[in-house]
Amino acid sequence: xxxxxxxxxxxxxxxxxxxxxxxxxxxxxxxxxxxxxxxxxxxxxxxxxxxxxxxxxxxxxxxxxxxxxxxxxxxxxxxxxxxxxxxxxxxxxxxxxxxxxxxxxxxxxxxxxxxxxxxxxxxxxxxxxxxxxxxxxxxxxxxxxxxxxxxxxxxxxxxxxxxxxxxxxxxxxxxxxxxxxxxxxxxxxxxxxxxxxxxxxxxxxxxxxxxxxxxxxxxxxxxxxxxxxxxxxxxxxxxxxxxxxxxxxxxxxxxxxxxxxxxxxxxxxxxxxxxxxxxxxxxxxxxxxxxxxxxxxxxxxxxxxxxxxxxxxxxxxxxxxxxxxxxxxxxxxxxxxxxxxxxxxxxxxxxxxxxxxxxxxxxxxxxxxxxxxxxxxxxxxxxxxxxxxxxxxxxxxxxxxxxxxxxxxxxxxxxxxxxxxxxxxxxxxxxxxxxxxxxxxxxxxxxxxxxxxxx
Amino acid sequence: xxxxxxxxxxxxxxxxxxxxxxxxxxxxxxxxxxxxxxxxxxxxxxxxxxxxxxxxxxxxxxxxxxxxxxxxxxxxxxxxxxxxxxxxxxxxxxxxxxxxxxxxxxxxxxxxxxxxxxxxxxxxxxxxxxxxxxxxxxxxxxxxxxxxxxxxxxxxxxxxxxxxxxxxxxxxxxxxxxxxxxxxxxxxxxxxxxxxxxxxxxxxxxxxxxxxxxxxxxxxxxxxxxxxxxxxxxxxxxxxxxxxxxxxxxxxxxxxxxxxxxxxxxxxxxxxxxxxxxxxxxxxxxxxxxxxxxxxxxxxxxxxxxxxxxxxxxxxxxxxxxxxxxxxxxxxxxxxxxxxxxxxxxxxxxxxxxxxxxxxxxxxxxxxxxxxxxxxxxxxxxxxxxxxxxxxxxxxxxxxxxxxxxxxxxxxxxxxxxxxxxxxxxxxxxxxxxxxxxxxxxxxxxxxxxxxxxx
Numbered sequence: 001x002x003x004x005x006x007x008x009x010x011x012x013x014x015x016x017x018x019x020x021x022x023x024x025x026x027x028x029x030x031x032x033x034x035x036x037x038x039x040x041x042x043x044x045x046x047x048x049x050x051x052x053x054x055x056x057x058x059x060x061x062x063x064x065x066x067x068x069x070x071x072x073x074x075x076x077x078x079x080x081x082x083x084x085x086x087x088x089x090x091x092x093x094x095x096x097x098x099x100x101x102x103x104x105x106x107x108x109x110x111x112x113x114x115x116x117x118x119x120x121x122x123x124x125x126x127x128x129x130x131x132x133x134x135x136x137x138x139x140x141x142x143x144x145x146x147x148x149x150x151x152x153x154x155x156x157x158x159x160x161x162x163x164x165x166x167x168x169x170x171x172x173x174x175x176x177x178x179x180x181x182x183x184x185x186x187x188x189x190x191x192x193x194x195x196x197x198x199x200x201x202x203x204x205x206x207x208x209x210x211x212x213x214x215x216x217x218x219x220x221x222x223x224x225x226x227x228x229x230x231x232x233x234x235x236x237x238x239x240x241x242x243x244x245x246x247x248x249x250x251x252x253x254x255x256x257x258x259x260x261x262x263x264x265x266x267x268x269x270x271x272x273x274x275x276x277x278x279x280x281x282x283x284x285x286x287x288x289x290x291x292x293x294x295x296x297x298x299x300x301x302x303x304x305x306x307x308x309x310x311x312x313x314x315x316x317x318x319x320x321x322x323x324x325x326x327x328x329x330x331x332x333x334x335x336x337x338x339x340x341x342x343x344x345x346x347x348x349x350x351x352x353x354x355x356x357x358x359x360x361x362x363x364x365x366x367x368x369x370x371x372x373x374x375x376x377x378x379x380x381x382x383x384x385x386x387x388x389x390x391x392x393x394x395x396x397x398x399x400x401x402x403x404x405x406x407x408x409x410x411x412x413x414x415x416x417x418x419x420x421x422x423x424x425x426x427x428x429x430x431x432x433x434x435x436x437x438x439x440x441x442x443x444x445x446x447x448x449x450x451x452x453x454x455x
Numbered sequence: 456x457x458x459x460x461x462x463x464x465x466x467x468x469x470x471x472x473x474x475x476x477x478x479x480x481x482x483x484x485x486x487x488x489x490x491x492x493x494x495x496x497x498x499x500x501x502x503x504x505x506x507x508x509x510x511x512x513x514x515x516x517x518x519x520x521x522x523x524x525x526x527x528x529x530x531x532x533x534x535x536x537x538x539x540x541x542x543x544x545x546x547x548x549x550x551x552x553x554x555x556x557x558x559x560x561x562x563x564x565x566x567x568x569x570x571x572x573x574x575x576x577x578x579x580x581x582x583x584x585x586x587x588x589x590x591x592x593x594x595x596x597x598x599x600x601x602x603x604x605x606x607x608x609x610x611x612x613x614x615x616x617x618x619x620x621x622x623x624x625x626x627x628x629x630x631x632x633x634x635x636x637x638x639x640x641x642x643x644x645x646x647x648x649x650x651x652x653x654x655x656x657x658x659x660x661x662x663x664x665x666x667x668x669x670x671x672x673x674x675x676x677x678x679x680x681x682x683x684x685x686x687x688x689x690x691x692x693x694x695x696x697x698x699x700x701x702x703x704x705x706x707x708x709x710x711x712x713x714x715x716x717x718x719x720x721x722x723x724x725x726x727x728x729x730x731x732x733x734x735x736x737x738x739x740x741x742x743x744x745x746x747x748x749x750x751x752x753x754x755x756x757x758x759x760x761x762x763x764x765x766x767x768x769x770x771x772x773x774x775x776x777x778x779x780x781x782x783x784x785x786x787x788x789x790x791x792x793x794x795x796x797x798x799x800x801x802x803x804x805x806x807x808x809x810x811x812x813x814x815x816x817x818x819x820x821x822x823x824x825x826x827x828x829x830x831x832x833x834x835x836x837x838x839x840x841x842x843x844x845x846x847x848x849x850x851x852x853x854x855x856x857x858x859x860x861x862x863x864x865x866x867x868x869x870x871x872x873x874x875x876x877x878x879x880x881x882x883x884x885x886x887x888x889x890x891x892x893x894x895x896x897x898x899x900x901x902x903x904x905x906x907x908x909x910x
Contacts, residue, residue: 017565017567017568018569040547041547041548080885080886083689083885086560087546087553087556088546089544089545089546089547089580090544091542091543091544091579091580092495092496092544092579093496098542101542105541108567109564109565110472110564110565112472112563112687112688112689113472113688114473114687114688114689114886115687115689115886124546124547125544125546125580232567232569232570233567233568233569234538234567234569234570430535430538431569431570
């Protein structure tokens with residue numbers, strides 16, 4: 001097998017007990033009408049018998065031990081499917097709360113590097129009769145957006161389709177158009193960085209190179225907050241859905257984009273949460289928002305690295321009024337100056353997914369030497385399926401992304417559209433972000449306040 | 456807080472993803488008569504409200520990151536009990552098999568070093584109505600024997616006693632005599648090594664010192680087997696109980712010790728398992744059996760390091776006849792030459808619990824330089840409670856130890872007496888020891904064969 005591109009290997013190289021480098025996804029399903037008590041055990045048995053497996057799911061590091069230098073993938077031909085595909089259950093009373101508690105635990109532990117870097121749990125025991133899949137895939141294999149899309153390839157728009165493959169066997173070609181969101185901005189980044197890798201194969205070297213030529217000046221100054229601290233290894237995960245129609249109504253009433261409204265929801269929730277924690281900074285918090293800059297007409301397949309960017313968004317958390325906050329966010333997102341124009345694609349990737357300091361790179365102007373964080377939080381809006389999707393007759397009720405955290409970035413909010421809903425996944429360091437689940441309440445309040453503000 | 460003795464810190468220093476250094480225990484309980492559907496949730500709530508906590512359970516490494524040198528303990532005053540005490544459930548159909556599968560998963564993941572080094576799961580969902588506790592404690596806090604004894608301190612002989620503490624709050628003083636087995640041999644070892652630590656504080660140095668003065672010559676030669684290979688991080692755990700009376704009857708009919716019979720059971724099971732795997736070595740396999748050498752009359756409290764030893768036992772796996780195997784094992788255990796007389800207590804501890812090579816120590820005569828393993832497997836017989844014990848009215852049905860594995864030692868068998876039963880816990884590397892659960896069948900066969908042989 002070939003050497004790993006540096007974009008893969010660096011996620012293995014920087015991983016520690018405190019910084020697991022896997023992305024997660026929680027998918028909630030409604031059983032089909034008339035499903036009997038054996039529905040899940042039959043489903044599980046059928047999945048275990050599905051022997052066809054995509055190459056990606058057989059890939060493991062050739063050398064499991066962490067060493068800086070060339071890393072290669074090797075193929076596991078004796079894969080222990082029982083290990084990777086796990087049957088799990090919720091304790092009583094089987095609420096979403098118990099599901100999130102278990103997801104938090106699963107998201108906290110490291111993947112075994114002696115095996116292909118993924119685990120999927122089939123979860124029973126929800127008292128409302130639904131079931132869940134929790135998937136965990138190493139960032140070296142797939143970024144979060146690709147992982148989400150990958151798993152969605154197993155879905156169908158047809159509730160009667162009973163030949164949907166398991167996540168690891170998802171069909172490559174005949175995937176339905178609507179089940180597949182636009183390409184991830186990180187796909188193109190990966191390709192661009194892959195080219196660089198030829199010049200400077202060791203990740204440390206690449207990280208240095210990436211920042212040496214252009215001194216990074218930050219167009220805005222982010223305050224230091226309780227979210228910008230070193231993190232531990234344990235995670236807490238929270239998730240909830242809101243109707244897309246409510247976001248759409250606010251966007252249209254205020255004359256702003258849907259993404260502006262979503263950022264304003266997050267801003268309001270962060271403000272309320274930090275007030276509760278007595279930790280709201282005096283100045284506005286800054287979010288880093290990964291974006292595709294290509295015009296929709298240009299065709300996604302040809303997206304090149306240069307069309308990718310990250311916006312720094314002023315979240316206006318210093319403003320108490322929701323309407324003023326929404327307006328400030330809208331202005332900030334429209335403001336070209338906020339764009340990371342100076343960033344190369346690799347720099348963007350590093351800032352998005354990697355704590356460069358952890359690479360042991362020499363001081364990097366504007367990032368490591370700065371006592372202030374470059375931004376306070378990463379907020380990603382990832383396109384998901386546009387219509388109601390099914391998996392062997394079971395309706396997909398929710399799909400919630402669980403992200404990688406970094407030193408200095410103890411909280412991450414990633415949301416994805418799913419049919420008529422917007423599904424939020426919130427990942428936090430269990431030590432640094434107490435009562436994380438309260439952010440869900442605050443998101444709900446923030447949405448209602450925005451509705452009031454534009455009425 | 457004081458510096459850690461080297462006997463604690465070395466377990467932190469040598470820990471890697473492939474070599475988690477925690478010991479585990481699975482305890483099975485029968486609910487009391489008339490327990491309602493809310494029995495477990497009430498039990499859990501009561502335990503969460505038990506705020507008194509022994510100091511040991513508040514202890515965490517002052518510096519979580521792995522560095523060779525002085526390590527200290529610090530005390531966690533804001534312990535997140537919800538993190539350490541977990542509520543878990545078995546998936547359908549809720550057999551012991553599902554319980555062992557979950558235990559295998561839990562035993563494979565690393566403890567979070569930013570917190571006190573323990574986790575306890577309260578497990579529901581066994582279809583026979585029983586429930587379980589799985590406990591996981593870092594070897595730096597407690598060795599396996601102490602952990603077992605520690606957890607047993609929460610038990611009572613009285614089924615009506617409803618004031619039993621949670622595992623982390625177990626009473627220090629009024630523990631019932633019978634709930635406490637003899638002192639662990641490793642207790643004294645710990646003290647002895649603790650004294651050495653003053654002379655040579657870094658673990659690497661101590662490992663070297665321990666072996667420098669006396670060149671270790673092995674009194675027997677162990678063959679290289681499939682069990683003596685580098686290991687991965689994933690574990691498989693199997694457990695089962697057998698009536699002590701059956702072992703006792705064989706011992707008395709054959710005129711050997713009960714421990715001889717247990718070793719012969721293990722030997723027969725290993726032989727059958729390795730035949731099945733087409734991997735039985737031509738020469739006899741050697742087990743390392745940790746032993747207390749003090750006479751029962753001498754009083755355990757004063758046990759010093761010098762009274763501790765390890766026996767090398769010839770398992771006679773090359774003999775097909777069970778009676779001949781039992782006789783050979785008996786002779787080997789009686790043979791003074793098999794004793795590790797040349798070992799200092801620290802050497803014994805290192806050989807028992809640590810792969811010295813992993814310490815990065817320079818070549819050690821007789822251990823690292825030898826292409827043959829010093830022994831093939833560690834088999835420990837740990838004294839447990841002599842009578843039927845209860846925990847807030849729930850009867851203790853089984854207590855199964857899950858051990859630490861090392862490079863070169865991919866399988867461990869530890870058994871403990873529990874009232875009228877002998878409870879076996881088998882821990883294996885999931886990659887190197889396929890179909891580990893078949894060893895349970897082979898143990899059962901071996902016991903029956905021994906009964907036939909002495910009839």
